[in-house]
Amino acid sequence: QRKQYNEVWKYIHEIPGPPAVPLIGTNYKLMPSELIFARERERMRQFYPIYKSWVLIFPFVHLAGPDDVELILNKSIHNTKGISHRIMLEDWLKTGLVISSGPKWHKRRKMLTPAFHFNVLRNFVEVFYKESEALVESFRKHCGEPYIDVEKYVNQYSLYAFSGTSLGMPLRENPKSKGYLRTLQQYKWHLSYRIEHPWLLIPFIFKRSSAYNGFMKTIKKLHEFSEYIIDERTKMFNYNEHHANTKLPLLDLMLHIKQTSGDIDDEGIKEELDTFIGAAHDTTAMSICFTLMLLANNQTIQNEIYQEIESIIGDSKPPSYNDLAELKYMERCIKESLRLYPTVPVMNRILGEQVVTKSGYTIPKGCNVLINIYDMHRSCQLWENPEKFDPDRFLPENTVNRHPFAYLPFSAGGRNCIGQKYAILELKTALCVILRNFILEPVDTPQNVMCKNQVTLRPANGIKVKFVPRV
Numbered sequence: 001q002r003k004q005y006n007e008v009w010k011y012i013h014e015i016p017g018p019p020a021v022p023l024i025g026t027n028y029k030l031m032p033s034e035l036i037f038a039r040e041r042e043r044m045r046q047f048y049p050i051y052k053s054w055v056l057i058f059p060f061v062h063l064a065g066p067d068d069v070e071l072i073l074n075k076s077i078h079n080t081k082g083i084s085h086r087i088m089l090e091d092w093l094k095t096g097l098v099i100s101s102g103p104k105w106h107k108r109r110k111m112l113t114p115a116f117h118f119n120v121l122r123n124f125v126e127v128f129y130k131e132s133e134a135l136v137e138s139f140r141k142h143c144g145e146p147y148i149d150v151e152k153y154v155n156q157y158s159l160y161a162f163s164g165t166s167l168g169m170p171l172r173e174n175p176k177s178k179g180y181l182r183t184l185q186q187y188k189w190h191l192s193y194r195i196e197h198p199w200l201l202i203p204f205i206f207k208r209s210s211a212y213n214g215f216m217k218t219i220k221k222l223h224e225f226s227e228y229i230i231d232e233r234t235k236m237f238n239y240n241e242h243h244a245n246t247k248l249p250l251l252d253l254m255l256h257i258k259q260t261s262g263d264i265d266d267e268g269i270k271e272e273l274d275t276f277i278g279a280a281h282d283t284t285a286m287s288i289c290f291t292l293m294l295l296a297n298n299q300t301i302q303n304e305i306y307q308e309i310e311s312i313i314g315d316s317k318p319p320s321y322n323d324l325a326e327l328k329y330m331e332r333c334i335k336e337s338l339r340l341y342p343t344v345p346v347m348n349r350i351l352g353e354q355v356v357t358k359s360g361y362t363i364p365k366g367c368n369v370l371i372n373i374y375d376m377h378r379s380c381q382l383w384e385n386p387e388k389f390d391p392d393r394f395l396p397e398n399t400v401n402r403h404p405f406a407y408l409p410f411s412a413g414g415r416n417c418i419g420q421k422y423a424i425l426e427l428k429t430a431l432c433v434i435l436r437n438f439i440l441e442p443v444d445t446p447q448n449v450m451c452k453n454q455v456t457l458r459p460a461n462g463i464k465v466k467f468v469p470r471v
């Protein structure tokens with residue numbers, strides 16, 4: 001046993017990494033989230049494709065090489081989510097699909113996948129369109145100003161789009177929804193606070209800290225909102241009407257399953273509802289914000305998307321599902337935006353068995369591995385001129401020789417993003433309606449926008465874009 005223990009530590013010590021202070025680890029300087037983010041990027045540049053860091057006495061192995069990432073994501077034995085994501089999210093999301101593992105995860109994944117079938121998604125375009133029009137109206141009110149900080153408006157769009165589609169509940173006019181958006185902001189603030197004070201990532205210490213009560217109050221408010229949504233939808237939901245229909249959106253599908261097979265109960269529905277709001281809301285919102293900033297800074301590309309929208313859909317007709325599928329150039333721009341700004345920048349797994357990396361290091365079983373998608377997407381070993389926004393990277397002829405695990409905005413393997421088609425559809429609808437109404441001009445630039453990792457990638461100080469109405 002002792003021999004085995006020594007071997008594990010020998011392997012860990014062989015992996016390169018920044019110097020660590022005993023018992024404190026490698027994150028010994030207190031700094032704001034955006035500087036922590038920049039420091040992590042610098043470390044991966046220095047040690048690419050693998051390094052280790054320490055949070056207190058716990059080692060984390062960071063990977064950004066596609067060969068090594070493939071070893072992990074392609075094997076279901078490594079499907080268990082890592083400690084840092086669990087610590088940060090479990091109070092809110094419990095063991096919903098993002099956190100769960102083993103048979104529970106497998107059963108729920110199979111159960112909920114039909115809610116993202118294309119026959120369900122195609123009915124969502126109308127809601128995305130209506131919400132995009134409302135978003136454009138908010139921008140129109142402020143377009144006389146030197147710039148609009150887009151985050152707040154796009155966050156609203158994303159929540160209302162999700163509630164109108166997957167929850168069957170239009171929330172735009174609901175007085176509770178603004179409060180919920182504020183609570184989501186508070187939750188993100190708490191995440192940043194814990195990241196900036198890494199000892200608070202240890203539950204034993206966090207529970208005794210002054211931040212804990214405020215955090216738990218926030219969690220309580222988040223849970224109260226999802227209970228409210230479930231109660232309201234249950235009142236509206238007609239079981240007989242939906243009985244024969246298997247193509248139901250998320251919440252209706254769960255209510256239907258509860259009523260028929262009983263394979264999910266009230267607690268299960270609640271944790272999945274929180275999980276899907278958590279997974280869908282910020283990711284798509286931030287992707288839209290970053291894309292608007294990139295397009296504002298690349299007028300030729302912006303104009304080319306606009307020409308494509310004009311020629312396929314025209315300048316006023318609501319887009320159909322098939323129209324959106326034809327916006328191929330826009331799709332390449334979205335892909336490129338997700339390369340530069342993958343809104344899930346880092347994934348965390350616990351190894352189910354020992355892994356020997358391509359570069360010859362051994363990562364022991366049980367170790368926490370961080371898959372640094374952001375760094376992989378910007379690695380100059382993998383991408384030519386990686387900082388450049390160039391949608392042509394995704395032309396079919398330019399992708400044939402790419403490593404299949406070099407581009408992973410939605411992850412890969414059995415635990416990939418269940419909502420990726422949903423996300424692309426939502427993004428395309430919003431871009432289509434925004435670009436038909438405005439020319440975007442740069443205020444913030446990729447050079448001055450600092451990012452932070454709050455489980456999702458976010459700008460540290462908002463994203464400012466100038467909106468000029470098209471005439």
Ligand code: HEM
Nearest residue numbers: 098279280283284287343344347409410411417418419423
């Ligand atoms: C641009 C938007 C999005 C991006 C970049 C994104 C990215 C990802 C990534 C990278 C993962 C894997 C995370 C991990 O393994 O740690 C993931 C998982 C997941 N995503 Fe997304 N996502 C997006 C939008 C959505 C949407 C719209 C939904 C739902 C409507 C959604 C629901 C989920 C769920 C439930 C999981 C967990 C899946 C599982 O473990 O089986 N995501 N997403």
